[in-house]
Amino acid sequence: MTDTVRVRFAPSPTGHLHIGGARTAIYNWAFARHHGGSFVLRIDDTDKERSTEENTQAILRALRWLGLDWDEGPDAGGAYGPYHQTQRGGLYAEALETLKSNRRAYPCFCTPETLDAKREAARAAGGFSGYDRTCRSIDPADANARIDAGEPHVWRVKVPADRGDIVLDDAIRGTVTFPSSAMDDFVLVRTDGSPTYMFATVVDDWKMDITHIIRGDDHLSNTPRQVVVFEALGATVPTFGHMGLIFGADGKRLSKRHGATSVEAYRDMGFLPEALLNYLALLGWSLDETNVFDRATLVERFELSRVSKNPAVWNPGKLEWMNGVYLREMTAEEFLDRILPWLYEAGLLTAADATARRAWLLELAPLVSERIKSLDEVVGMVSFLFTDELVIEESAREKVLAKEGAGRALEAVAAVLADVEMTPAAVEDALRDIPDRLELKPKLVFQATRVAVTGSTVSPPLFESIVLLGRDAALARIAATQPLATP
């Protein structure tokens, strides 16, 4: 046994990393780092039908993207390997032998059909509907004979008759008591010899010297069962901590119908890993009244006693707000490096262009970073700067260019732009004169110019946009714009 903290995250590679799983990983990671312990990654791939290597890699990728690191795992190795359950069969077999020899497990020959029937009957009668322990009283010699004769059987754990209440000192929920009278002699090893999840996970946590099991509270009711196995194995029972689950807005467990649920989906929608991490950390844990904090603060301040017991509803709106906060806090350099991949992807520019025009891009960056909530909005906001054939939005044309005076305004703007110094301040000074001169509202002049230059009624600030676009392009666009009304 070790006295240092060892925690694990054990995903099933049957799909991508779910945001609920990600939060569990984050809490375990933060707990380990806070205590200077070890964070172990184990792949619970006993479901051979649905587990894939692609999923495993995708999960590792998502965890790394979030900025989590682990001390032991399938790729990192470690003294407690292997880290795939499918490679640990020998350990489960060994553990079963232990339980056979100390008589804490027994073979059960009941067929699924009889069990179903009994369960139905018990439930109809009300009360406990667990296994009735028929096979527990079979004489060991008879049982062995039946096994030797090839009779199909499973192995069940024997819950001691005198065990009494199983009392859990949960690190998140406090004391939870389970009467052992409601405890089932559940299956450890299936007819085909494979371990059930309940058995494999206990053997692994035991063999890996896991000290704290931090997981969703959907496992709370399973915990006394697992405690019984730890005890039967003669293992030290780890400390448990059960957190509330993440729900959708309808109060149901988060699933596909609530929209995006995988970490990588959020990455692809333009969310920053630090923002997702922050939001997830805050969903069911609180520092005090601080909402925005960095990774180091999370590690420094994380404690299980401040993890919430109640379920939390996933709130995409707050995630977006938080992503915006992180986006706005970035320097132009940082922000530019984040958006470049999106610009490449959209075909707006090449890596060579980006290098050549870096100074120009750095001028653009702060104009955009203040206006978006996620990276995927960048392309739509800046594409007008990268096209040779601007298409003016029809609604903008109707709403602005059809206004009385729009044509005169554009002519005046063009005249002024022809020889103004190309800095935002100079352009602004020059254009500010026009409304008075033409007796038009400033808003009309500026909006008409905006539509002509950017193609939309919504854009980054006008004067900066004109400067970034350049005199020639701006003048060409204004000249090409046909107002709908007579001047």
Place this chain on the structure above:
RNA sequence: GGCCCGUUCGUCUAGCGGCCUAGGACACCGCCCUCUCAAGGCGGAGGCACGGGUUCGAACCCCGUACGGGCUACCA
């Protein structure tokens, strides 16, 4: 049905017997700023599930009820 857990503004939460006329954040509404959109500033509306106790005093402790959730598989 049985066992277990949970319940503070719409949402995430602070609160751990007097500091609470219940604080913060998102969202919402209004005003300000303003070349659009944002961002920002100021202000507003909005909550202790219900009923009993215990106590001088309860959002906080106890007991019920209601509602929600989990488990009750040879799923994980």
